[in-house]
Structures are given as structure tokens and as C-alpha cells.
Amino acid sequence: MSEANAQPVSLERVVVVYGGHSAERDVSLKSGAAIIAALQRQGVNVQGYDPREGGLVGLEKLAPTAVFVALHGRGGEDGTLQGALELLGIPYTGSGVLASALGMDKQRTKQVWHALGLPTPESIMLHAQADWAGVVEQLGLPLVVKPVHEGSTLGINIVDDQAALEAAYHDAARFDARVMAERFIQGDEYTVSLLDGQALPAIRVEVPGGFYDYEAKYLTDTTEYHLPCGLSQDDEAILATLCQQAFDAIGGVGWGRVDVMRDGEGRFWLLEVNTVPGMTDHSLVPQSAAHAGIEFDPLVMRILQTAGHRTAGHRTAGQQSDP
Numbered sequence: 604m605s606e607a608n609a610q611p612v613s614l615e616r617v618v619v620v621y622g623g624h625s626a627e628r629d630v631s632l633k634s635g636a637a638i639i640a641a642l643q644r645q646g647v648n649v650q651g652y653d654p655r656e657g658g659l660v661g662l663e664k665l666a667p668t669a670v671f672v673a674l675h676g677r678g679g680e681d682g683t684l685q686g687a688l689e690l691l692g693i694p695y696t697g698s699g700v701l702a703s704a705l706g707m708d709k710q711r712t713k714q715v716w717h718a719l720g721l722p723t724p725e726s727i728m729l730h731a732q733a734d735w736a737g738v739v740e741q742l743g744l745p746l747v748v749k750p751v752h753e754g755s756t757l758g759i760n761i762v763d764d765q766a767a768l769e770a771a772y773h774d775a776a777r778f779d780a781r782v783m784a785e786r787f788i789q790g791d792e793y794t795v796s797l798l799d800g801q802a803l804p805a806i807r808v809e810v811p812g813g814f815y816d817y818e819a820k821y822l823t824d825t826t827e828y829h830l831p832c833g834l835s836q837d838d839e840a841i842l843a844t845l846c847q848q849a850f851d852a853i854g855g856v857g858w859g860r861v862d863v864m865r866d867g868e869g870r871f872w873l874l875e876v877n878t879v880p881g882m883t884d885h886s887l888v889p890q891s892a893a894h895a896g897i898e899f900d901p902l903v904m905r906i907l908q909t910a911g912h913r914t915a916g917h918r919t920a921g922q923q924s925d926p
Contacts, residue, residue: 610911611908611911612668612669612694612907612908612910612911613668613669613694614647614648614668614669614907615648615668616648616650616665616666616667616668616669617642617647617648617649617650617667617668617669617670617671617907618649618650618651618652618662618665618667618669618670618671619635619638619639619642619649619650619651619652619670619671619673620635620651620652620653620654620662620670620671620672620673620674620679620684621634621635621636621638621651621652621653621673621674622635622653622654622655622656622674623653623654623655623674623675623676623678623679624654624655624677624678625674625675625676625677625678625679625680626676626753626757626778627675627676627753627757628655628676630675630881630883631673631674631675631676631679632653633881633883633884634673634675634881634882634883634886635651635673635674636651637882637883637884637899638671638673638882638903639651641899641900641902641903641904642671642903642904642907644900645900645903645904647904647907649671650665652665654674654678654679654684659687663691667693668693668694669693669694669695669696669907669910670688670693670694670695670696670910671695671696671903671906671907671910672684672685672695672696672697672879673879673882674879675879675881676707676753677707677752677753679879680703680706680707680877680878680879681703681704681707681708681752682699682700682701682702682703682704682707685697685698685699685700685703686700694910694911695910696857696858696906696907696909696910697856697857697858697859697878697879697906697909698853698854698855698856698857698859698878699854699856701853701854702853702854702855702856702878703878703879705853705854706853706855706859706875706876706877706878707752707878708751708752709749709751709752709783709875710726710728710751710781710783712853712875712876713726713873715852715853716849716852716873719848719852721845721848721849721852721873722845722870722871722872722873723872723873723874724785724786724787724788724864724872724874725741725742725785725786726742726783726784726785726786727741727742727783727784728751728781728782728783729748729772729775729782729783729784730782731772731773731776733769733772735765735768735769736765738768738784739765739768742784742785742786742787743786743787744762744763744764744765744787745761745762745763745787746761746762746768746784746785746786746787747759747760747761747762747784747785747786747787748760748761748762748768748771748772748774748775748782748783748784748785749775749782749783749785750775750776750778750779750781750782751779751781751782751783752778752779752781753778753779757778758774758775758777758778758779759775760774760775761787762784768784772784788864788865788866788872789866789867790864790865790866790867791807791809791864791865792807792808792809792862792863792864792865793805793806793807793808793832793834793842793862793863793864793865793871794806794808794860794861794862794863794887794891795842795843795846795860795861795863795891796858796859796860796880796887796888796891796892797846797847797850797855797858797859797860797861798858798888798892798897798902798905798906799857799858799905799909800847802843802844802846802847803888803891803892803894803895803897804830804831804832804839804891804894804895805832805834805839805842805843805891806828806829806830806832806887806890806891807828807829807832807833807834808826808827808828808829808887809826809827809828809829810826810827811826826885828887828890830890830891830894831894838869841871842863842871845863845871845873846861846863846873849861849873849876850876853876855876855878856909857906857909857910858880858888858906858909859876859877859878859879859880860876860877860880860887860888861873861875861876861877862874862875862876862877882903888902889902
């Protein structure tokens, strides 16, 4: 739904859904707490809800007029919560069922991008009896091994030799039954946040150890976030357009983030899309928004208001259909 057709979001009873059961629970709890505090500062009647405590039934009992989805990972970012909210007729932030499911599945996201001619590194699905030598021959070294359905770089390893490949597969398999190997792109890493059809300023991420893993994202203070990112105006515009195309390709709406590598020849390569990005004090969307002049509290409110983009056709929770 376009912004012009969006309906106002009722702030009568806003519920921030966070926590959950996924491996990203701790990050989700931090994101949710920050969002709740921001909405409280703006006078919104808001409360948090952890589905691990009472499941979907507990959420329905709260009768929210809108839900802010801060549930990272599986169970919140993969379309399952979105589908439940659709059935309940409750407006919610972020992408819908299909886009959320696609965005959580790195392999199928890449298949969509490939089909549309968008640049993304070549990949191969792995299994316990994989031809490890064949994988190395096809993708080269180094390569990246990652769980298909995890975020926050959980279970991801960069492999420098064939001997380490099988071990990296088993490490990733602790997080997901589906594991992929991806051609490694040597170069700079960028991330572009998207807010209601607008690409926010790109961030170049620099990690002293060279790998933007879970620790570098959330625990250490040595990771550097370059804003402005150092690209020329033309290159940053190209990057912004590419990321918006990548987000649109999976049907993303409202807000999200796209991660990209730039190789030594200046070509951009799409890595993955995040449909429920982090909102912690280390997170990238708030940093990018602040650089664009959008402070944290107004950012949270703008994201909440995007829930009205899918209000048409919804019934309010508890409202009966016409006979």
C-alpha cells in the first residue's frame, strides 16, 4: 500500500512483541526495551510482550490496536508472527508474510535476486556428505559458511582451506538444518537502511578483526561505523537504488536493512536483507537515521506508523465480519 493510501494507526493499545525463542532472543529483548522506552517518552500507551511467556493466546488477550514487531529471528522475522497477526486483524510493523519468510531464507532470497539480475555472490547448499573439494573448486577460497535461516551472523564462519570447511558446516548446522556456502567477496562492507520507501545514508562497517560477527555487532566497542560512508555521491546513489531494488524484490515494506559488499573493482554484491533489524544501542538503522536527522524517538514512531500501510482490509481484533 502506498503512503498516500495508508490509514492512521491507533495508538490506544500498542504492544511491542520481543524476546521469543530464537537464537537472537537477547538482542530482541534489548531492541524491544529501547522501542518501549521511546514510545513511552512520546506518551504512547505501550507495553511489551514476550511470546515465550504466553504464546499467541496471551498476545490476543491484550487486544492490541497495533503491534510493533521487535522479534528477531525465527518465530518473529520469518512470517509466522505476521501470518498470525493477519488472521487476528491486527496492524503490525514491517513486511508481510511472504516478504518476511523470503527475507529470513538467505538461499531463496538469493534465488529471487538472481532471477531479477541483481548481483549476489554464488552459493551452494551443503549437507553432511557434501563433496567438500567440489565446493571449494566451484566457489574458491576463502568462502563463507552460514545457516540459511539465522541472523546476527550466528553460526557464520569464513573458511580459508578445505580442511576447515566440513567443521564450519557442522558449526552452522547447530543453528539450522539448512546450511549454505557462499563465495567470499573481499572488500568493504556496507549496510543501507530503508524507511518507508526512503534509503537512509549508507554505513561502511569496519571491524579490526575483519569479520562482522555477533561479538563485533553487539558486544565490542572497537567496530567502526563510517558515516558518511566514504563513497562518492554517485556511488552512494547507485548503492541506495540497488538496496531498494533488493528490498522491493522480496516484497519488503515499511522498514528494513540490506547488507552489501563492494569488491576491489567497485562492484556491489548483495548479501542479505533484514526485515526486522536491530534497534539496540549498537544497531545500524538508528545510526543511519540519526545521520539523516531522524533521532531515535521519532524513528520509532515513524516505523510504528507504517503499520497503517496494511490497515485497509483488516478488521480490528475482536471485531466480527458482516454476516
